[in-house]
Amino acid sequence: MFFEEITILKQHGKQFIPDVTKPELPGPFKGRPEISTLEVDEDALAALCPTHAIGKSPVSIDMGKCVMCGECAFAYPAKVKFTKDYKIATNVRERLIVKAGDLQPILIDANLIRQEIQGLYGRSLKLRQISAAGANADEAELNACGNVNFDMGRFGIEFLASPRHCDGIVITGPVSENMAEAVQVCYDAVPDPKLIILVGTDAISGGIHAGSGALDRKFLEKYPIDLYVPGNPPHPLTFVNGVLALVREKKK
Amino acid sequence: METFTETDQHVVIKNQGTVPLRLIPVLPYNVFLSDVLALLQNSKNHCVNYYAFPYADKLKFICCIADDEAGNLKVLSHEQSLQREVQLISIAKDSFPLHIFEREISENFGVEFINSPWNKPLRYAFNRADRSKVINDYPFYRIKSDELHEVGVGPIHAGVIEPGHFRFLCNGETVLHLEIQLGWQHRGVEHTYLKKSTVLQRTVLSESIAADTAVGHATAFATLMESLGGIQINDRLVIERTIGLELERIAMHIGDLSNMCVGLAYQLGASVFGALRTPTINFAQLWCGNRFGKGLIRVGGTHYPLSPDLIDSLSKFLDNFEPRFRTMANETFALPSALMRLENIGTVTKTQMELIGAVGMAARMTGIQRDIRQSHPFGAYSLVPYETVANITTGDVWARALLRRLEIEKSINYIRTLIGKMQSINEPPSKPAQDRDIKLNPEALTISLVEGWRGEICHSAITDNEGEILHYKVKDPSAHNWMALALSLRDLEISDFPINNKSYSLSYCGHDL
Numbered sequence: 001m002f003f004e005e006i007t008i009l010k011q012h013g014k015q016f017i018p019d020v021t022k023p024e025l026p027g028p029f030k031g032r033p034e035i036s037t038l039e040v041d042e043d044a045l046a047a048l049c050p051t052h053a054i055g056k057s058p059v060s061i062d063m064g065k066c067v068m069c070g071e072c073a074f075a076y077p078a079k080v081k082f083t084k085d086y087k088i089a090t091n092v093r094e095r096l097i098v099k100a101g102d103l104q105p106i107l108i109d110a111n112l113i114r115q116e117i118q119g120l121y122g123r124s125l126k127l128r129q130i131s132a133a134g135a136n137a138d139e140a141e142l143n144a145c146g147n148v149n150f151d152m153g154r155f156g157i158e159f160l161a162s163p164r165h166c167d168g169i170v171i172t173g174p175v176s177e178n179m180a181e182a183v184q185v186c187y188d189a190v191p192d193p194k195l196i197i198l199v200g201t202d203a204i205s206g207g208i209h210a211g212s213g214a215l216d217r218k219f220l221e222k223y224p225i226d227l228y229v230p231g232n233p234p235h236p237l238t239f240v241n242g243v244l245a246l247v248r249e250k251k252k
Numbered sequence: 253m254e255t256f257t258e259t260d261q262h263v264v265i266k267n268q269g270t271v272p273l274r275l276i277p278v279l280p281y282n283v284f285l286s287d288v289l290a291l292l293q294n295s296k297n298h299c300v301n302y303y304a305f306p307y308a309d310k311l312k313f314i315c316c317i318a319d320d321e322a323g324n325l326k327v328l329s330h331e332q333s334l335q336r337e338v339q340l341i342s343i344a345k346d347s348f349p350l351h352i353f354e355r356e357i358s359e360n361f362g363v364e365f366i367n368s369p370w371n372k373p374l375r376y377a378f379n380r381a382d383r384s385k386v387i388n389d390y391p392f393y394r395i396k397s398d399e400l401h402e403v404g405v406g407p408i409h410a411g412v413i414e415p416g417h418f419r420f421l422c423n424g425e426t427v428l429h430l431e432i433q434l435g436w437q438h439r440g441v442e443h444t445y446l447k448k449s450t451v452l453q454r455t456v457l458s459e460s461i462a463a464d465t466a467v468g469h470a471t472a473f474a475t476l477m478e479s480l481g482g483i484q485i486n487d488r489l490v491i492e493r494t495i496g497l498e499l500e501r502i503a504m505h506i507g508d509l510s511n512m513c514v515g516l517a518y519q520l521g522a523s524v525f526g527a528l529r530t531p532t533i534n535f536a537q538l539w540c541g542n543r544f545g546k547g548l549i550r551v552g553g554t555h556y557p558l559s560p561d562l563i564d565s566l567s568k569f570l571d572n573f574e575p576r577f578r579t580m581a582n583e584t585f586a587l588p589s590a591l592m593r594l595e596n597i598g599t600v601t602k603t604q605m606e607l608i609g610a611v612g613m614a615a616r617m618t619g620i621q622r623d624i625r626q627s628h629p630f631g632a633y634s635l636v637p638y639e640t641v642a643n644i645t646t647g648d649v650w651a652r653a654l655l656r657r658l659e660i661e662k663s664i665n666y667i668r669t670l671i672g673k674m675q676s677i678n679e680p681p682s683k684p685a686q687d688r689d690i691k692l693n694p695e696a697l698t699i700s701l702v703e704g705w706r707g708e709i710c711h712s713a714i715t716d717n718e719g720e721i722l723h724y725k726v727k728d729p730s731a732h733n734w735m736a737l738a739l740s741l742r743d744l745e746i747s748d749f750p751i752n753n754k755s756y757s758l759s760y761c762g763h764d765l
Contacts, residue, residue, distance in 0.1 A: 004583050008524060011576045015527045027538035028556070050453040067456050069547055074555055129412040133437045135761045136414055137463030137544045140507070143412050147526045161410035176764075178376055178387045178436045179415060182407050208456045211447070214378035214440030232546060233463065 015148040020240050021087075029235070030068040030082035033061050035100040040079045048072055051201075051208055055097070063088060063096040063106070063230040064204040089229040089242025096204070096230055108242075110249040114224060116193040121167055121247040124156040127197070128166040128190060132183050133215075134173030137233040138200035142170065145236045152240045163187075168195025168226070174206040177216040184219055195246075197227040199239060204228050261287050262328045267628035269325070270479045270698040273714065276314070276329045284330040285343055288315055292347045296321040298609060298622070300701060300710045302353035304361055305723040309334060311361055316699055316712065320627040325699055332363075342368040349609025352731050375435035375764045379443060390433050392419050399423060403746060407436045414760035420746055430741040430749075432734050437764035445724035451477065451551050451687050458711075459546045461726055462762035466542075467493075467500040468704030469726075470549035472711040475630065476700035477551045480692045480713060485552060486679045487635065491670050492558045494632035495566070496536075496548050498663040498670075501705040503532040505656040505663075506577070508757045512653055513584070515751035516593045524580045528573060535569050538562070552685030563671055570664050581657050594650035598740035598752040601647055605736060612707015614733040614756065617655045619645035624703035631702075636669055638662075652755040692719040706730060706759065728762025 017023055025031075037058075046054040053065035054072060059079065061072070073080045088106045090096060091113060095106050131139050145152045146159065160166055163186050175183060187194070198220070201207040206215060229242050256265045258275055261283070265271050279287065291297045302315040313330040332338050342365035344351040354365045355374040362381035365371065373380070376387040394402070401422055407415035415436040421429045441461055448454055458473035459466040471493055478485060507529045513521030533543040540548040540556040548556055558566075584590055602618040615622040623640035625633040641658045644651045694717050702709045707729030716722040737756045741749060 004579060005520070007579050008520065008576075008583065011579060012524060012527055015523075015530075025537065026534060028541035029537060030541050048452075050448075050450065050456045067546075068542070069452065069456055070541070070555070071452055130408055131412070131414045131437075133439050133761065133764075134414065135460045135463035136759065137460075137466070137546075139412050139414065140464060141543070144530075147530070148523050149527065149530050159412050173437075174439060176436065176438050177378060178438055178764075179407065181388065182415065182436070186408055202460070208448075208453065208460055209439045209441075209444060212378075212440040212444050214438050214443075232542075233544065235543070 016151050017149055020150065020237060020244075023237065025084050025086060025235065025237070028070075029084050029086070030070055032063070032083050032085040032088050032106055033073075033098050034081050034083055034103055035059050035061065035098060036079055036081075037101050038079050040076055045072060045076055045079065048075055051205070051210065058100040060097050060099040062205070063098060064093065064228060065201065065207070065210070066230070067201055067207055067232045086235050086238045087241045088231075089227055089234075089238055089245070091227050091246060093225070093228060096228060108245040108249050110251050113246065113249070113251075114193075114226065117195060117226065118251065120193070121195075125168075125243065125247055126158055126160045126166045127168055127170050127195075128163040128186060129159050129170045129172070130183055130186055132171055132173040132179040132203075133176035134200065134202060138172035138202070141233045141236050142172070142199065142239065145239055150236045150240055152243075155240075155244060157240070157243055163189035164191065166190050166194075168197060170197045170199055171203045172199045174202040174209040174212070174215050175217050175219065176214055180216040180219060187219070187223075195226045196223055197229065197243070198225055199229045200234055201230060201232045204230060207232065262326045264324050264326055265699065266324055267624070267630050267701045268475050268479045268698070270693055270696050271327065272693075273695045273697055276327050276697065278329050278331050281330050281332075281340055284313070284315070284328055285341060287328055288317070288343055289346055291317050291326065295606060299347070299350055299353070300325070300708065301699065301712055301725060301727050302350055303712070303725045304357045304363070305714065306334065307331070311338070311363070313357075314697065314712070314714075316710075318628060318701070320622065323628050325628070327697065327699070338363045339366060340364070341366050344369055348607055349732055373435070375438050377438055378440050387435050390417075392431055392433070393421070393429065395421055395428070400428070416760050418749070420741070422746065425745050427741050427744055427746060430738045432738050434734065434760060434763050437761040439761070439765065441765040442724050442726060446721060451685065451690055455550060459549075461765065462728060462759040463544055463546070464504055465500065465704045465706065465709070465728075465759070465762065467496045467545040467549060468702055468709050469711075471497060471631070472700045472702040472709045474549050474551045475702070476698050476711050476713055477690065477692070479700065480696060480698045480715065481685075481690045482693065483552045483685055483690070486682060488557070488674070488677045488679045489554060489682060490635065491632045491674055491677070492554065493549060495558065495667055495670055496545055497631070497702070497704070498667050499532065499536060500545055502660050502663050503529055503536070504705045504757070505660050506532060508754065509653065509656055511754045511757070512649075512751065513590075515754045516590050518584070518587070518590050521580065521584045521590070528577055528580070531569060531573060535566060538565060550684035551690065553682035555684060557681030558674065563674060566667070567671060570667065574664055577660065585654070585657070591650065593751060594653055595648060597649045597748055598744060598755065599646065599648040600736055600739050602645065604739055605647070608735040608739070609732045610736050611732055612703070612729045613652065613655055614707065614736045616641055617644050617651040618647040622708075624701045624708045628701050632670055632673075636666070636673060638666060649751055649755045692721070694719040704729065706757070707733065726765055728759055730758040730760075730762045733758050734763060
């Protein structure tokens with residue numbers, strides 16, 4: 001038994017990512033898109049998108065609606081390219097809309113972070129996760145944020161069971177009508193001041209389910225959203241970097 | 253079009269076969285009922301789908317029964333006028349697995365099933381017949397007694413997990429019965445299939461039915477469309493998809509072993525199995541850019557063929573994964589303190605699983621060899637036979653853990669065999685089919701069964717006279733298997749719930765749609 005445990009330790013070694021801001025992701029990962037100013041048939045390009053995330057004149061991609069299928073980039077490789085930049089979480093909804101010619105990273109605007117949460121959670125942030133019709137990919141990636149690789153616990157970020165012990169809620173999924181009341185009850189149980197973080201395309205815009213009669217997204221219109229974490233599902237590094245920026249960035 | 257045979261009572265098709273709708277005999281309800289029951293008397297048959305949909309001015313019922321020995325599917329139908337209130341004798345009264353389907357038909361169309369064994373709403377679908385019934389008013393079973401108490405948990409649970417409500421009826425520490433109430437995750441998926449018009453939208457939708465089974469559901473959808481549209485795909489694509497399915501199985505099984513170790517409070521297992529999941533899903537990302545395999549499966553082709561470089565990486569991943577997995581699994585399954593929380597906990601019997609119509613892992617852990625890969629082979633399983641794990645019979649948490657271990661080992665070997673098979677294939681990869689290239693057969697029905705990591709996934713579609721999809725039906729393996737969890741909890745303590753729930757790892761959104 002003892003020797004086997006040594007074998008296990010040897011086989012695995014150190015698993016954690018020392019600096020979560022640095023790793024390069026393998027394969028054709030789709031992060032922040034870059035759209036060239038090349039002229040294309042914009043109607044045809046926009047019509048490709050399964051979630052109507054592509055806007056026209058100038059061409060833009062709304063990362064809050066994009067499901068990262070990459071169809072636009074396959075059809076128009078000279079027009080649309082997805083970079084591997086996974087730091088795409090922001091507190092400003094409009095910043096998720098990437099326009100032709102935009103090559104800048106998507107950032108948090110520290111000046112727009114609400115006054116009452118500024119500087120409060122830099123060392124400890126406890127969150128209550130609510131899956132409101134999430135399909136279990138967003139949830140699995142949030143769980144992965146706490147595993148031995150990403151280990152966000154080292155930054156004081158943790159998911160807890162009781163909303164009473166939490167500083168905010170993290171919503172995944174497009175928010176079904178059947179979950180609407182539970183979301184409200186849970187939010188009300190969190191003491192003030194409190195954050196709302198939306199994780200995944202489904203939560204931010206409804207994603208492929210947008211417009212379905214089974215959803216009730218009124219809750220999201222009632223309160224300010226403190227962080228949008230786009231992705232289908234978002235990579236754990238998108239979430240960890242986004243939350244760290246939100247709680248640690250200083251006003252300029 | 254696929255071959256099929258007709259009798260006076262039903263048509264017989266193969267898995268992923270298509271049949272013209274007019275050839276399915278429409279039976280009077282009493283004949284329909286007795287035929288369905290007669291078929292289900294035989295334990296080699298099980299019902300993979302039973303649904304109703306508005307058809308002209310009628311309500312059309314389709315029942316599909318799989319013959320696991322002959323490897324074919326029998327389709328029966330019945331029609332009812334929508335003009336008046338419909339009352340039918342329940343089939344579920346004598347064949348319990350059908351209660352899921354009857355509850356759905358009852359909820360959606362207001363059909364009343366007489367003597368139904370479980371006459372309660374299934375998921376509070378948004379387009380249900382009676383909108384005055386709401387999810388917070390679900391009629392739980394109760395026992396009137398001063399001795400007993402009830403414990404309600406959910407819809408929101410302690411962990412980062414999907415919502416569902418669990419109601420425990422307890423006598424002191426002992427759980428007499430657990431009732432599971434779902435529906436919280438309902439997004440109207442089947443309705444959205446009809447509202448979305450492009451094949452890409454419908455594929456993306458399939459990937460989000462249960463995103464932990466993105467490859468499984470997308471494969472069921474893609475093969476269904478290919479059958480309905482008469483689209484031929486090459487062996488290369490068939491093998492690549494199957495590798496995707498088996499990788500998904502490895503990733504989810506190892507993740508669940510990690511979760512079960514969390515439930516045991518066994519830190520080493522939780523960390524190491526969790527760490528082993530990372531390279532598994534990272535290979536999926538290397539392959540198609542998404543850790544859950546979203547984007548990999550497309551109708552008629554793929555954007556991400558498995559290149560020689562990728563095959564090389566896949567082999568290296570398996571070679572690295574296997575010994576690390578073996579050491580940790582050996583350690584876990586020999587650890588007395590772990591076995592104490594696995595063995596004889598949450599035991600269900602083979603008879604119980606046959607009664608509730610359990611599929612996939614929930615059936616196999618009691619010795620029922622129900623596996624679509626073996627009984628109704630599709631994809632590469634028809635090129636290279638897959639032999640399902642058959643020697644686990646104890647039906648406890650240990651059985652569910654051990655089944656995962658054995659299935660992971662089998663999947664590794666099976667992927668290696670498929671990699672060998674890839675070497676002899678010189679076909680070029682094909683691109684996904686575009687909407688303009690897809691012409692679906694009009695007035696036809698297709699059924700597609702895929703063995704996902706949880707069990708059998710069934711997609712079924714019916715087209716109208718112009719070849720547009722008129723009705724789309726999804727059945728996730730969890731639909732039947734939730735009842736297995738409820739049965740497991742009997743006579744245990746509530747504190748045994750987490751380890752049992754993790755050992756089944758069922759889908760909430762797959763059930764709720």
